[in-house]
Amino acid sequence: MFGKKTQGGSQARIDSLIGAGTTVEGKVRFGGGLRIDGEVRGSVEAVSGDGxxxxxxxxxxxxxxAVAVGHLVMDGTIVGPxxxxxxxEMQPKAKIVGDVSYAAIEMHQGAVIEGRLVHVRPGGEPILPGQA
Known part of the structure; x- marks a missing residue:
């Protein structure tokens, strides 16, 4: 998970960590990269809108x-939109219970989404029926 190359070919940088056994309650806002091994009870959102x-x-x-980010690589559980x-990118143990909007998606066998999927253009604009 740490060494996953992004589309531009560079390694994803992780700036912050919420470690295993740690529980955070409230909104988490971050820039750059964040890895969560613990639990967050509240929204997680990127402060940078550039993806x-x-x-x-x-x-x-x-x-x-709720989670709102540019890139998401997951093998844990999210309950919320x-x-x-x-x-x-959803690894084999990944589970989302809630609606998902995405520009591109990769799901490995075993990953689960319980909710609606909405395809959006890169940057977050929804693609309406009949548009490509």
Whole structure:
């Protein structure tokens, strides 16, 4: 998960960590990269709207709240709506309970989404029926 190359070919940078056994209650706002091995009860959102933010949610990680980021690589659980302006990558143990908007998605066998999927243009603009 740490060494995943982004579309531009550079390594995703992780600036902050919420470690295993740690619970954060309230809104988490970040820029750059954030890895969550613990639990967040509240929203997690990127402060930069340029899509250059990366959230990594490990198989031990859990978020109960809304998520809005540029890139999301996950193997844990999110309970709440998810908005990814660029790429969503779901590893085999990943689970989302809530609606998901995404520009690009990669789901490995075993990953689960319980909710609606809405495809958006890169940057977050919804694609309406009949548009490509």
């Amino acid at each position: 250059q933010t990366t959230l990594v949610l490990s198989d031990q990680g859990r978020i109960e709240g 998810v908005s990814v302006s660029d790429t969503l």
